[in-house]
Amino acid sequence: METFHYLIGENGAHISWWQMGIRAAIIFIYAVFIYRIAPRRSFARLSAFDVVLSVIMGSGLSRALTGNAPLLPTLVATALLIALHSVLAALAPRFEFLSYIIKGRPVRLISNGVVDWEAAEKSRLGERDLTEQLRLKGLRGPAEVEVAYIERNGAISVVKAQDK
Template structure:
Protein backbone atom coordinates (compact mmCIF):
# COMPACT_ATOMS: atom_id res chain seq x y z
CA UNK A 1 0.00 0.00 0.00
CA UNK A 2 2.83 2.36 0.89
CA UNK A 3 4.50 1.63 -2.45
CA UNK A 4 1.35 2.67 -4.31
CA UNK A 5 1.19 5.83 -2.21
CA UNK A 6 4.78 6.73 -3.13
CA UNK A 7 4.09 6.05 -6.82
CA UNK A 8 0.96 8.19 -6.72
CA UNK A 9 2.77 11.06 -5.00
CA UNK A 10 5.62 10.80 -7.49
CA UNK A 11 3.26 11.12 -10.45
CA UNK A 12 1.47 14.05 -8.81
CA UNK A 13 4.61 16.00 -7.90
CA UNK A 14 6.22 15.26 -11.26
CA UNK A 15 3.16 16.60 -13.06
CA UNK A 16 3.07 19.70 -10.86
CA UNK A 17 6.78 20.48 -11.32
CA UNK A 18 6.53 19.86 -15.08
CA UNK A 19 3.61 22.29 -15.42
CA UNK A 20 5.33 24.88 -13.21
CA UNK A 21 8.63 24.74 -15.10
CA UNK A 22 6.87 24.99 -18.47
CA UNK A 23 4.85 27.95 -17.21
CA UNK A 24 7.97 29.73 -15.98
CA UNK A 25 9.37 29.79 -19.53
CA UNK A 26 11.92 28.02 -21.71
CA UNK A 27 15.52 28.70 -20.81
CA UNK A 28 18.58 26.52 -20.72
CA UNK A 29 20.31 25.97 -17.39
CA UNK A 30 23.30 28.05 -18.49
CA UNK A 31 21.00 30.99 -19.28
CA UNK A 32 19.42 31.15 -15.82
CA UNK A 33 20.03 34.22 -13.68
CA UNK A 34 21.09 33.61 -10.05
CA UNK A 35 17.49 34.20 -8.92
CA UNK A 36 16.11 31.74 -11.50
CA UNK A 37 18.61 29.11 -10.40
CA UNK A 38 17.71 29.55 -6.72
CA UNK A 39 14.00 29.20 -7.52
CA UNK A 40 14.63 26.03 -9.57
CA UNK A 41 16.68 24.46 -6.75
CA UNK A 42 14.05 25.39 -4.13
CA UNK A 43 11.26 23.88 -6.24
CA UNK A 44 13.25 20.66 -6.61
CA UNK A 45 13.83 20.50 -2.84
CA UNK A 46 10.17 21.17 -2.04
CA UNK A 47 9.04 18.51 -4.51
CA UNK A 48 11.39 15.94 -2.95
CA UNK A 49 10.11 16.34 0.63
CA UNK A 50 6.70 14.63 0.15
CA UNK A 51 8.43 11.79 -1.73
CA UNK A 52 11.00 11.18 1.01
CA UNK A 53 8.54 11.61 3.87
CA UNK A 54 5.39 9.69 3.02
CA UNK A 55 3.63 10.92 6.16
CA UNK A 56 4.21 14.58 5.26
CA UNK A 57 1.11 16.33 3.86
CA UNK A 58 1.20 17.22 0.16
CA UNK A 59 -0.70 20.50 0.28
CA UNK A 60 1.91 22.73 2.03
CA UNK A 61 4.61 21.65 -0.42
CA UNK A 62 2.34 22.23 -3.42
CA UNK A 63 1.38 25.68 -2.14
CA UNK A 64 5.05 26.59 -1.64
CA UNK A 65 5.94 25.43 -5.17
CA UNK A 66 3.07 27.39 -6.71
CA UNK A 67 4.04 30.47 -4.66
CA UNK A 68 7.63 30.31 -5.92
CA UNK A 69 6.40 29.84 -9.49
CA UNK A 70 4.09 32.83 -9.12
CA UNK A 71 6.95 34.96 -7.78
CA UNK A 72 9.19 33.91 -10.67
CA UNK A 73 6.50 34.72 -13.24
CA UNK A 74 5.82 38.08 -11.56
CA UNK A 75 9.49 39.05 -11.71
CA UNK A 76 9.73 37.86 -15.32
CA UNK A 77 6.75 40.07 -16.21
CA UNK A 78 8.28 42.95 -14.27
CA UNK A 79 11.53 42.59 -16.21
CA UNK A 80 9.54 43.14 -19.42
CA UNK A 81 8.54 46.58 -18.15
CA UNK A 82 11.86 48.13 -19.11
CA UNK A 83 15.63 48.16 -18.99
CA UNK A 84 15.81 49.48 -15.42
CA UNK A 85 13.73 46.58 -14.09
CA UNK A 86 15.89 44.04 -15.93
CA UNK A 87 19.06 45.64 -14.57
CA UNK A 88 17.76 45.29 -10.98
CA UNK A 89 16.49 41.71 -11.36
CA UNK A 90 19.09 40.16 -13.66
CA UNK A 91 22.00 42.61 -13.60
CA UNK A 92 23.76 43.77 -16.75
CA UNK A 93 26.47 42.38 -19.04
CA UNK A 94 30.00 43.48 -18.17
CA UNK A 95 32.87 44.27 -20.53
CA UNK A 96 35.84 42.13 -19.45
CA UNK A 97 38.20 42.54 -22.42
CA UNK A 98 38.31 45.68 -24.54
CA UNK A 99 40.52 45.72 -27.64
CA UNK A 100 42.64 42.88 -26.27
CA UNK A 101 43.16 44.48 -22.84
CA UNK A 102 41.71 43.21 -19.57
CA UNK A 103 39.31 45.61 -17.84
CA UNK A 104 40.73 45.15 -14.34
CA UNK A 105 38.30 47.45 -12.52
CA UNK A 106 35.28 45.53 -13.82
CA UNK A 107 36.85 42.17 -12.98
CA UNK A 108 37.52 43.30 -9.41
CA UNK A 109 33.98 44.64 -9.06
CA UNK A 110 32.56 41.26 -10.15
CA UNK A 111 35.07 39.18 -8.12
CA UNK A 112 35.89 37.53 -11.44
CA UNK A 113 39.43 36.16 -11.34
CA UNK A 114 41.90 35.37 -14.11
CA UNK A 115 41.56 31.60 -13.66
CA UNK A 116 37.81 31.83 -14.36
CA UNK A 117 38.44 34.03 -17.39
CA UNK A 118 41.14 31.78 -18.85
CA UNK A 119 38.98 28.68 -18.31
CA UNK A 120 36.07 30.25 -20.19
CA UNK A 121 38.36 31.46 -22.97
CA UNK A 122 39.74 27.93 -23.39
CA UNK A 123 36.20 26.58 -23.69
CA UNK A 124 35.73 29.05 -26.53
CA UNK A 125 38.91 27.81 -28.22
CA UNK A 126 41.23 30.67 -27.19
CA UNK A 127 44.19 30.49 -24.84
CA UNK A 128 44.68 34.06 -23.72
CA UNK A 129 43.32 37.62 -23.84
CA UNK A 130 45.71 38.44 -26.69
CA UNK A 131 43.53 36.32 -29.01
CA UNK A 132 40.36 38.22 -28.09
CA UNK A 133 39.32 41.67 -29.27
CA UNK A 134 36.22 41.99 -27.09
CA UNK A 135 34.76 39.84 -24.30
CA UNK A 136 31.50 40.40 -22.44
CA UNK A 137 30.48 38.52 -19.30
CA UNK A 138 26.75 37.91 -19.63
CA UNK A 139 24.24 38.02 -16.76
CA UNK A 140 24.08 34.21 -16.88
CA UNK A 141 27.86 33.97 -16.29
CA UNK A 142 28.60 32.91 -19.87
CA UNK A 143 31.37 34.70 -21.75
CA UNK A 144 30.67 36.12 -25.22
CA UNK A 145 33.74 36.95 -27.29
CA UNK A 146 34.81 38.52 -30.56
CA UNK A 147 38.27 37.16 -31.48
CA UNK A 148 40.97 39.32 -33.01
CA UNK A 149 40.92 39.35 -36.79
CA UNK A 150 43.51 36.64 -37.46
CA UNK A 151 41.94 34.27 -34.90
CA UNK A 152 38.51 34.14 -36.48
CA UNK A 153 37.35 31.00 -38.26
CA UNK A 154 39.35 30.08 -41.35
CA UNK A 155 38.55 32.79 -43.85
CA UNK A 156 40.22 35.95 -42.59
CA UNK A 157 43.30 34.42 -40.98
CA UNK A 158 44.07 31.94 -43.76
CA UNK A 159 43.47 34.32 -46.66
CA UNK A 160 45.14 37.32 -45.02
CA UNK A 161 42.08 39.50 -45.46
CA UNK A 162 42.30 42.70 -43.43
CA UNK A 163 39.36 43.02 -41.06
CA UNK A 164 39.87 46.70 -40.30
CA UNK A 165 38.94 48.46 -37.09
CA UNK A 166 35.79 46.88 -35.72
CA UNK A 167 33.55 48.18 -32.97
CA UNK A 168 31.72 46.49 -30.13
CA UNK A 169 28.08 45.95 -31.17
CA UNK A 170 25.60 47.87 -29.03
CA UNK A 171 21.92 47.26 -28.22
CA UNK A 172 20.49 50.79 -28.19
CA UNK A 173 16.71 50.28 -28.12
CA UNK A 174 15.08 47.30 -26.45
CA UNK A 175 11.31 46.96 -26.66
CA UNK A 176 10.74 50.67 -27.18
CA UNK A 177 13.11 51.86 -24.45
CA UNK A 178 16.30 53.78 -25.13
CA UNK A 179 19.60 52.83 -23.46
CA UNK A 180 21.35 56.20 -23.29
CA UNK A 181 24.72 54.71 -22.31
CA UNK A 182 24.70 52.44 -25.35
CA UNK A 183 23.67 55.35 -27.58
CA UNK A 184 26.62 57.44 -26.39
CA UNK A 185 29.04 54.51 -26.65
CA UNK A 186 27.91 53.90 -30.24
CA UNK A 187 28.82 57.49 -31.12
CA UNK A 188 25.28 58.45 -32.10
CA UNK A 189 23.08 61.33 -31.07
CA UNK A 190 19.41 61.04 -30.22
CA UNK A 191 18.57 63.07 -33.33
CA UNK A 192 20.51 60.69 -35.59
CA UNK A 193 18.78 57.72 -34.02
CA UNK A 194 15.32 59.26 -34.38
CA UNK A 195 16.04 60.06 -38.02
CA UNK A 196 16.85 56.39 -38.73
CA UNK A 197 13.80 55.23 -36.77
CA UNK A 198 11.47 57.51 -38.73
CA UNK A 199 12.96 56.32 -42.01
CA UNK A 200 11.90 52.82 -41.03
CA UNK A 201 8.34 54.04 -40.55
CA UNK A 202 8.04 54.48 -36.78
CA UNK A 203 6.84 57.74 -35.25
CA UNK A 204 9.18 57.50 -32.27
CA UNK A 205 11.35 55.16 -30.23
CA UNK A 206 8.34 53.45 -28.63
CA UNK A 207 7.54 51.85 -31.99
CA UNK A 208 10.92 50.07 -32.17
CA UNK A 209 11.33 46.48 -31.00
CA UNK A 210 15.13 46.43 -31.35
CA UNK A 211 17.80 48.80 -32.60
CA UNK A 212 21.54 48.33 -32.36
CA UNK A 213 24.85 48.75 -34.12
CA UNK A 214 26.93 45.96 -35.66
CA UNK A 215 30.72 45.54 -35.73
CA UNK A 216 31.04 48.09 -38.53
CA UNK A 217 28.98 50.64 -36.62
CA UNK A 218 25.98 50.28 -38.93
CA UNK A 219 22.59 50.74 -37.29
CA UNK A 220 19.98 47.97 -37.51
CA UNK A 221 16.36 48.79 -36.68
CA UNK A 222 13.38 46.45 -36.37
CA UNK A 223 9.95 47.87 -35.64
CA UNK A 224 7.32 46.32 -33.42
CA UNK A 225 4.68 44.27 -35.18
CA UNK A 226 1.40 46.12 -35.51
CA UNK A 227 -1.25 44.61 -33.32
CA UNK A 228 -4.57 43.71 -34.84
CA UNK A 229 -7.57 45.24 -33.15
Protein backbone atom coordinates (compact mmCIF):
# COMPACT_ATOMS: atom_id res chain seq x y z
CA MET A 1 0.00 0.00 0.00
CA GLU A 2 2.96 2.27 0.63
CA THR A 3 3.98 1.99 -3.03
CA PHE A 4 0.43 2.87 -4.10
CA HIS A 5 0.42 5.99 -1.94
CA TYR A 6 3.86 6.91 -3.24
CA LEU A 7 2.58 6.67 -6.83
CA ILE A 8 -0.68 8.61 -6.36
CA GLY A 9 0.32 10.85 -3.44
CA GLU A 10 -1.21 11.26 -0.03
CA ASN A 11 -4.72 12.63 0.23
CA GLY A 12 -4.89 16.26 1.21
CA ALA A 13 -1.12 16.67 0.76
CA HIS A 14 0.57 18.47 -2.07
CA ILE A 15 1.02 16.03 -4.94
CA SER A 16 3.64 16.32 -7.65
CA TRP A 17 2.97 16.70 -11.35
CA TRP A 18 3.73 13.05 -12.06
CA GLN A 19 1.44 11.84 -9.24
CA MET A 20 -1.34 13.99 -10.68
CA GLY A 21 -0.55 12.48 -14.08
CA ILE A 22 -0.96 8.97 -12.69
CA ARG A 23 -4.22 10.00 -11.05
CA ALA A 24 -5.36 11.50 -14.35
CA ALA A 25 -4.63 8.26 -16.20
CA ILE A 26 -6.45 6.17 -13.56
CA ILE A 27 -9.47 8.51 -13.57
CA PHE A 28 -9.57 8.65 -17.37
CA ILE A 29 -9.51 4.87 -17.75
CA TYR A 30 -12.06 4.52 -14.95
CA ALA A 31 -14.40 7.14 -16.47
CA VAL A 32 -14.26 5.43 -19.88
CA PHE A 33 -14.98 2.09 -18.21
CA ILE A 34 -17.92 3.57 -16.26
CA TYR A 35 -19.25 5.18 -19.43
CA ARG A 36 -19.08 1.84 -21.26
CA ILE A 37 -20.93 -0.14 -18.57
CA ALA A 38 -23.50 2.53 -17.67
CA PRO A 39 -26.84 2.36 -19.46
CA ARG A 40 -26.78 4.45 -22.63
CA ARG A 41 -29.35 6.92 -21.37
CA SER A 42 -27.04 8.04 -18.54
CA PHE A 43 -25.06 10.35 -20.77
CA ALA A 44 -26.96 10.51 -24.05
CA ARG A 45 -30.16 12.46 -23.46
CA LEU A 46 -28.96 15.04 -20.98
CA SER A 47 -32.18 15.61 -19.13
CA ALA A 48 -31.82 17.43 -15.80
CA PHE A 49 -31.55 13.99 -14.18
CA ASP A 50 -28.58 13.14 -16.43
CA VAL A 51 -26.92 16.55 -16.15
CA VAL A 52 -26.94 16.33 -12.35
CA LEU A 53 -25.15 12.97 -12.55
CA SER A 54 -22.56 14.38 -14.96
CA VAL A 55 -21.87 17.45 -12.82
CA ILE A 56 -21.51 15.45 -9.60
CA MET A 57 -19.27 12.90 -11.30
CA GLY A 58 -17.09 15.59 -12.86
CA SER A 59 -16.81 17.48 -9.61
CA GLY A 60 -15.89 14.43 -7.56
CA LEU A 61 -13.44 13.05 -10.07
CA SER A 62 -11.75 16.43 -10.53
CA ARG A 63 -11.22 16.71 -6.77
CA ALA A 64 -9.67 13.23 -6.76
CA LEU A 65 -7.46 14.22 -9.69
CA THR A 66 -5.97 17.18 -7.85
CA GLY A 67 -5.59 15.31 -4.57
CA ASN A 68 -8.29 17.27 -2.71
CA ALA A 69 -10.32 14.09 -2.29
CA PRO A 70 -9.13 10.52 -1.72
CA LEU A 71 -8.86 8.59 -4.99
CA LEU A 72 -10.28 5.16 -4.14
CA PRO A 73 -13.30 6.35 -2.11
CA THR A 74 -14.11 8.81 -4.90
CA LEU A 75 -14.03 6.02 -7.50
CA VAL A 76 -16.34 3.92 -5.30
CA ALA A 77 -18.71 6.85 -4.78
CA THR A 78 -18.80 7.45 -8.53
CA ALA A 79 -19.73 3.81 -9.17
CA LEU A 80 -22.48 4.09 -6.55
CA LEU A 81 -23.83 7.24 -8.24
CA ILE A 82 -23.97 5.41 -11.57
CA ALA A 83 -25.74 2.47 -9.90
CA LEU A 84 -28.27 4.77 -8.20
CA HIS A 85 -28.89 6.62 -11.46
CA SER A 86 -29.39 3.31 -13.28
CA VAL A 87 -31.85 2.00 -10.68
CA LEU A 88 -33.89 5.22 -10.65
CA ALA A 89 -33.88 5.36 -14.47
CA ALA A 90 -35.13 1.73 -14.57
CA LEU A 91 -37.87 2.38 -11.99
CA ALA A 92 -39.10 5.68 -13.45
CA PRO A 93 -40.99 4.12 -16.41
CA ARG A 94 -42.80 1.78 -14.01
CA PHE A 95 -43.89 4.42 -11.50
CA GLU A 96 -45.47 7.58 -12.88
CA PHE A 97 -44.89 9.63 -9.71
CA LEU A 98 -41.18 8.75 -9.78
CA SER A 99 -40.96 9.59 -13.48
CA TYR A 100 -42.58 12.96 -12.82
CA ILE A 101 -40.19 13.73 -9.95
CA ILE A 102 -37.03 12.61 -11.75
CA LYS A 103 -37.73 13.48 -15.36
CA GLY A 104 -40.55 16.01 -15.26
CA ARG A 105 -43.41 16.12 -17.74
CA PRO A 106 -43.96 17.58 -21.20
CA VAL A 107 -45.83 20.88 -21.45
CA ARG A 108 -48.18 21.64 -24.34
CA LEU A 109 -47.23 24.92 -25.99
CA ILE A 110 -49.39 24.96 -29.12
CA SER A 111 -52.71 23.30 -29.84
CA ASN A 112 -54.40 23.62 -33.25
CA GLY A 113 -52.32 26.66 -34.15
CA VAL A 114 -53.02 28.52 -30.88
CA VAL A 115 -50.09 29.26 -28.58
CA ASP A 116 -50.62 28.78 -24.85
CA TRP A 117 -48.63 31.82 -23.76
CA GLU A 118 -49.08 31.03 -20.08
CA ALA A 119 -47.43 27.62 -20.58
CA ALA A 120 -44.72 29.20 -22.75
CA GLU A 121 -44.00 31.81 -20.08
CA LYS A 122 -43.81 29.15 -17.35
CA SER A 123 -41.34 27.29 -19.57
CA ARG A 124 -39.31 30.51 -19.96
CA LEU A 125 -40.02 30.73 -23.70
CA GLY A 126 -40.68 34.03 -25.38
CA GLU A 127 -42.32 34.61 -28.74
CA ARG A 128 -38.95 34.85 -30.53
CA ASP A 129 -37.74 31.61 -28.93
CA LEU A 130 -40.86 29.78 -30.03
CA THR A 131 -40.91 31.14 -33.58
CA GLU A 132 -37.20 30.34 -33.92
CA GLN A 133 -37.86 26.72 -32.95
CA LEU A 134 -40.73 26.52 -35.43
CA ARG A 135 -38.56 27.95 -38.24
CA LEU A 136 -35.83 25.43 -37.44
CA LYS A 137 -38.46 22.75 -38.02
CA GLY A 138 -39.42 24.26 -41.39
CA LEU A 139 -42.60 25.99 -40.22
CA ARG A 140 -43.61 29.62 -40.75
CA GLY A 141 -45.56 29.97 -37.54
CA PRO A 142 -47.97 28.46 -34.99
CA ALA A 143 -50.81 28.31 -37.55
CA GLU A 144 -48.98 25.41 -39.24
CA VAL A 145 -48.84 23.38 -35.98
CA GLU A 146 -51.35 20.81 -34.79
CA VAL A 147 -49.62 20.40 -31.45
CA ALA A 148 -46.23 21.31 -29.95
CA TYR A 149 -44.70 20.39 -26.61
CA ILE A 150 -41.63 21.35 -24.68
CA GLU A 151 -40.42 17.90 -23.78
CA ARG A 152 -38.93 16.73 -20.51
CA ASN A 153 -35.40 17.19 -21.86
CA GLY A 154 -36.12 20.79 -22.93
CA ALA A 155 -36.45 20.07 -26.66
CA ILE A 156 -39.53 21.29 -28.51
CA SER A 157 -41.43 18.65 -30.47
CA VAL A 158 -43.90 19.62 -33.15
CA VAL A 159 -46.66 17.78 -35.04
CA LYS A 160 -47.43 19.66 -38.24
CA ALA A 161 -51.06 20.43 -39.03
CA GLN A 162 -52.48 18.46 -41.93
CA ASP A 163 -53.45 20.42 -45.04
CA LYS A 164 -57.22 20.51 -45.40
